Amino acid sequence: MAKDKEVTGSTAFLPSVRSIVLKGGSLVGVVALSIAFASFTPHFMTLSNWLNILRQVSVVMILASAQTMVIIAGGIDLSVGSLLALGGCLAAVAMSYWGWSFVLGSLLGIAIATLAGLGNGVIIAKGKIPDFIATLGMLGALRGVSLLITGGLPVPSHFTATKLAGYLPQVLVFLGSGDLWVIPVPAAIGVGVVIITWFILSRTTFGRSLYAVGGNREAARASGIDVDRVKVIVYGLAGLYCGAGGLVLVGRMNSANALMAEGIELQTIAAVVIGGTNLSGGRGSVFGTLVGAILMGVLSNGLNLLNVQPFWQRVVNGLLIIIVVLFDQWRRRLGE
Amino acid sequence: MVGGQEPLLVLQDICKEFPGVKALDGVSLEIFPGEIHAVLGENGAGKSTLMKILSGILRKDRGEIILEGKRVDFRTPRDAISAGIALVQQELSLVPYLSVAENIFLGRWQRKGLGIDWRLLKKEAEELLRRFNLKIDPQALVEELSVAEQQIVEIIKAIAKPQVRVFLLDEPTSALGEKEIARLFELLFEIKKEGKAIIFISHKINEALVLSDRITVLRDGRKVITAPCRDLTERDVVFHMTGKTWERQREAESVVQKERVTPILVLQNFSVDNFVRDVNLEVARGEILVIFGLVGSGRTTLAEGLFGLRRHTGKLFLEGKEIELSSPLEAVHSGIGYIPEDRRHGLIYEMPVFSNITLAVLSDVSRKGILKLEEEFRLAGKFVQDLRIKTPNIFREVLFLSGGNQQKVLLARWLARNPRVLVMDEPTRGIDVGAKFEIRELTKSLALTGLGIIYITSEAPEALEFSSRIAVMRNGKIVAIFDDPSRITKSDLIAAASGALEREVVWNGQR
Numbered sequence: 013m014a015k016d017k018e019v020t021g022s023t024a025f026l027p028s029v030r031s032i033v034l035k036g037g038s039l040v041g042v043v044a045l046s047i048a049f050a051s052f053t054p055h056f057m058t059l060s061n062w063l064n065i066l067r068q069v070s071v072v073m074i075l076a077s078a079q080t081m082v083i084i085a086g087g088i089d090l091s092v093g094s095l096l097a098l099g100g101c102l103a104a105v106a107m108s109y110w111g112w113s114f115v116l117g118s119l120l121g122i123a124i125a126t127l128a129g130l131g132n133g134v135i136i137a138k139g140k141i142p143d144f145i146a147t148l149g150m151l152g153a154l155r156g157v158s159l160l161i162t163g164g165l166p167v168p169s170h171f172t173a174t175k176l177a178g179y180l181p182q183v184l185v186f187l188g189s190g191d192l193w194v195i196p197v198p199a200a201i202g203v204g205v206v207i208i209t210w211f212i213l214s215r216t217t218f219g220r221s222l223y224a225v226g227g228n229r230e231a232a233r234a235s236g237i238d239v240d241r242v243k244v245i246v247y248g249l250a251g252l253y254c255g256a257g258g259l260v261l262v263g264r265m266n267s268a269n270a271l272m273a274e275g276i277e278l279q280t281i282a283a284v285v286i287g288g289t290n291l292s293g294g295r296g297s298v299f300g301t302l303v304g305a306i307l308m309g310v311l312s313n314g315l316n317l318l319n320v321q322p323f324w325q326r327v328v329n330g331l332l333i334i335i336v337v338l339f340d341q342w343r344r345r346l347g348e
Numbered sequence: 349m350v351g352g353q354e355p356l357l358v359l360q361d362i363c364k365e366f367p368g369v370k371a372l373d374g375v376s377l378e379i380f381p382g383e384i385h386a387v388l389g390e391n392g393a394g395k396s397t398l399m400k401i402l403s404g405i406l407r408k409d410r411g412e413i414i415l416e417g418k419r420v421d422f423r424t425p426r427d428a429i430s431a432g433i434a435l436v437q438q439e440l441s442l443v444p445y446l447s448v449a450e451n452i453f454l455g456r457w458q459r460k461g462l463g464i465d466w467r468l469l470k471k472e473a474e475e476l477l478r479r480f481n482l483k484i485d486p487q488a489l490v491e492e493l494s495v496a497e498q499q500i501v502e503i504i505k506a507i508a509k510p511q512v513r514v515f516l517l518d519e520p521t522s523a524l525g526e527k528e529i530a531r532l533f534e535l536l537f538e539i540k541k542e543g544k545a546i547i548f549i550s551h552k553i554n555e556a557l558v559l560s561d562r563i564t565v566l567r568d569g570r571k572v573i574t575a576p577c578r579d580l581t582e583r584d585v586v587f588h589m590t591g592k593t594w595e596r597q598r599e600a601e602s603v604v605q606k607e608r609v610t611p612i613l614v615l616q617n618f619s620v621d622n623f624v625r626d627v628n629l630e631v632a633r634g635e636i637l638v639i640f641g642l643v644g645s646g647r648t649t650l651a652e653g654l655f656g657l658r659r660h661t662g663k664l665f666l667e668g669k670e671i672e673l674s675s676p677l678e679a680v681h682s683g684i685g686y687i688p689e690d691r692r693h694g695l696i697y698e699m700p701v702f703s704n705i706t707l708a709v710l711s712d713v714s715r716k717g718i719l720k721l722e723e724e725f726r727l728a729g730k731f732v733q734d735l736r737i738k739t740p741n742i743f744r745e746v747l748f749l750s751g752g753n754q755q756k757v758l759l760a761r762w763l764a765r766n767p768r769v770l771v772m773d774e775p776t777r778g779i780d781v782g783a784k785f786e787i788r789e790l791t792k793s794l795a796l797t798g799l800g801i802i803y804i805t806s807e808a809p810e811a812l813e814f815s816s817r818i819a820v821m822r823n824g825k826i827v828a829i830f831d832d833p834s835r836i837t838k839s840d841l842i843a844a845a846s847g848a849l850e851r852e853v854v855w856n857g858q859r
Binding site for chain 2: 215216217218220221223224227228230231232233234235236237238290294295
């Protein structure tokens, strides 16, 4: 039935531009924006500025990778920011007040975030509560727990009754703001997480199950996939990613506080959507998300360099999401 | 009725191309007032595309649509409806929580002050239903109606728009049992009497021959023939559809040897959901047990119970061992495969062919959770070849395959698992003749390899054609078991399924 694709366009050139735009998606947006910014300011197209962009989006990259997996499985995790704060704060408290080592403190932070993530999964799978509601609840609850842990103060701080055992370990600071040769460590971690996520999604049975569950829950169940288990694991995994993201962020700021990364869940969802992942599940890729995160990073960096008011930046950032999704819809219609 | 009249609708040289496929290639057609016109063709022949263009869902690339002498161009379904062409959706488009009357006049409710004139709404709906002799309560909620009744409401909804003179029906009978089909036919004849035209797509050739005045056959996007029904036989139509001659044959009765000695699956007092009650059945190795029943007889409920999708009581023995099935997971692991009635419940459309095939055997194509893609591709490729699944490659999304090929993908998924029992619920519904034939052939060869097959169907000829035994269901019970299908006729089956035989009967006394 399907014949070989024939070129039907009027000229050979036009279809090729069209197909680049069609296939490239958000990557075309990144390139176009970069060209635009580069022509307005000489400071944009420099190595140090690009490394800066990568450093800035690294935490979003890590969390958005988790979000990609969750969304592909047909869920959504609104609690990523709170999970990050919980893991980061607890690790920081352990290291600076309880005198734990970097390794133990980090493990504790990641473990608690993972546990809370698993909690999300259990509530959703066993409690049969919509993902949106369960994680919305956790978004608030876990912020509260972080506030309780830190007493609402930055960690480490001299204003607490507990005696400070020490400042944050240098390794942690290196994770968040160090450089390997010229590459910022957090950016390397972010890209590493993206690659690991890619591997999980495309090369493991678990990743395949994520697509199956998100694409057609009933069909996945009828094929012998334990849908509940997949859900619990993916939320747990998201918790683990958030814990890691928390360490990077705390390292970058050399301080933890319970309200850090507030609103980041929306940025991660935006990155996922801009990256072409289907919000209703079953379709998507983490490299798309990477491009989405970078697109947002490039935009805010460029606007900063151009001295655009931060208020306007919010407007532009918001509109970007809508434009990208409009574009994506148009692209899909043409592709059909 | 045809001839001497002005055509109501004229299509001239309609073309539509999708990337890589010419879906319609210069199709011309005339439809007359008071005509029922069937459009036949295998899947992928372009029938649905034609309907979508006529109803404004898709836009044509080239060609003319002339409605009552005027050129029209539809951008949206709304344009088509206001011009007088309405598509009766195959996928039901009713609002389940609204009443029949509200649904019929959806979006066109008569105002009365600030509210809706409920009395008028109800009265008009009642009149419409009476006009077509339908016993449906206009105040009933749509979700309480049977699928067949919903389909009828769907048609009434289109009729209720006075400007609509051409009705497009896409597989109107695919979800209906025989009785309901008869009712639908009556309704269509009423519409015809009013001088309106009906164009319908069907896979059932005999149905098209009975119902329509003229038939158009499409093949690969081109029109092969338009002819009055009286000039055509079933064989002619199949010839035009496939381009091949086809001998209707009664397939050999004893393809499958009856090793009744070793039942592979035994059901004892098996009840599901308080609806299917006390089913006692056995399926032998290499046997095709057909479960025949009309819509609503409980066939699907039974199948879902057998696959752990519904709660059930009673005993189930697989190869002599009693098994518990509280979830599909356990069913899959104990060696039961299931092809659901609706392909959409089994396939993951956005996934490519290969991963749909390997979905139930992921642990076989992986080590420690890491996929061995080469092996996966090889396995999928083998099934694509063996089952002759028509797809450009194994990476194509299942979405783009025709119904018959989708069904084969689903079959391949279970074959990959080497199940011991396969439950197939209406596997040939809504797919074209060629694919139907292939699916049946495959089923037979599967049985020969020693599988026990439970094959559910509501088409009597299919039940008779290749079953080893037939169990008839009605109202959630097995009402008859025919041990030798070669000795019964279609009417025996229908009689049993529709309740003409009231007592439980076991024929031939062989049990």
